[in-house]
Amino acid sequence: MGLRDGLRSLPVNLTDSVRLLARFGDRVVDEPVSAGISAVPFESAMAVRSFFSWPGKRNYEGSWWSSTMRAHVGFESLLERDFAMLADHDGDVVGISSQPFALLWPHGTEHARGHVPDFFLRLRDGGGRVVDVRPVGHADSAADQFEMSRQACQEVGWEYEVFTGIPEPLGSNVRWLAGYRQDRFAPGAEVLPAIAAAFAEETPMKVGVRRVARGVGLDRSMVHAHVLNLLFTGVLTADHSQPLALDSPVSIAVEWPEQIGLEAAS
Structure with missing residues (x-):
């Protein structure tokens, strides 16, 4: 499969276990989800999925210059930008990547081949946190995907979060x-x-x-x-x-x- 410019569609997982697909330059990580991948530096992974644009697209996409990463972190909506900003401000976060990998569901899973989380965070204590971003009131439509993602993260030993916005003030x-x-x-x-x-x-x-x-x-x-x-x-x-x-x-x-x-x- 070609990953040089990111996936345009998720490949089919022909195995009976959840697999994780990520890219680091010309190197591709394609491994079953397990505690053994917890230390892979996904905070340095390239975006695994292409960012799509088209005339009239309602979401605003761009790049956030991260003082944590000393580099730009991509986002696909203003809500994702808010999360990137908040993660950049969080002293417990030492690494941030967007569209960090694809979780490929086992062969035969209904309705979806897999899921690409919005962000991966490396925490100061060495742990990881996977984050999906959805507006308030829209998270229920992806509840099954989020639950499968949560279970996959538990197998690795990562935290999982669905971010819906920053409270005021x-x-x-x-x-x-x-x-x-x-x-x-x-x-x-x-x-x-x-x-x-x-x-x-x-x-x-x-x-x-x-x-x-x-x-x-x-x-x-x-x-x-x-x-x-x-x-x-x-x-x-x-x-x-x-x-x-x-x-x-x-x-x-x-x-x-x-x-x-x-x-x-x-």
């Missing part, structure tokens, strides 16, 4: 912060200690920004951008059950600041 907060995820907003080594000292204890954002700007001689708007970058990447944390604002309390989110070069916070 978390969604608005992360969309705001995501605008500062690029490297140009990241603070340099000379500024990090001052930010660590300013937010070593929970401090209103505007107070900490003012303190850092005064201490290192930077414009407040630049320091503010640095703080928002660190809030997105998880170095700093805030309460996302409330809308973020300049008065929002902010603090260091890591237990040992020296691990990220924040020696001054000890």
Whole structure:
């Protein structure tokens, strides 16, 4: 089967077990689903399925630049883009891929040859999470596929999730912060200690920004951008059950600041 540009249709599985099909450049993984594939780096897999486009298509597709992957991650809808953004913000996620593999159902399965999950996440503890994305109210139409996918993930030892959207105000907060995820907003080594000292204890954002700007001689708007970058990447944390604002309390989110070069916070 040709996988150079991704599948346009799923192949038939002629075996009696669920198989997983993925591609890594010119290398193809075609294995039965089992715990033995749990460590395969599917977070680096190429999209196994072609992204289809046609005039009048209602879904918006594109690529999300991921600060986690240092590369673009594809999406096929704005809801998938929201999930990619949220995964990028999640400190427990260290790898993200879209359309990572195809699950091919056993020969004779009714109604479907297989299923391509929307995302695969590699977690900080080494585990994996497979994610399907569906709008609220539309998940029931694919309930059988999702249940079979969940069972396949259990065999491997992965988590499985059906994502239907980001609750508010978390969604608005992360969309705001995501605008500062690029490297140009990241603070340099000379500024990090001052930010660590300013937010070593929970401090209103505007107070900490003012303190850092005064201490290192930077414009407040630049320091503010640095703080928002660190809030997105998880170095700093805030309460996302409330809308973020300049008065929002902010603090260091890591237990040992020296691990990220924040020696001054000890």
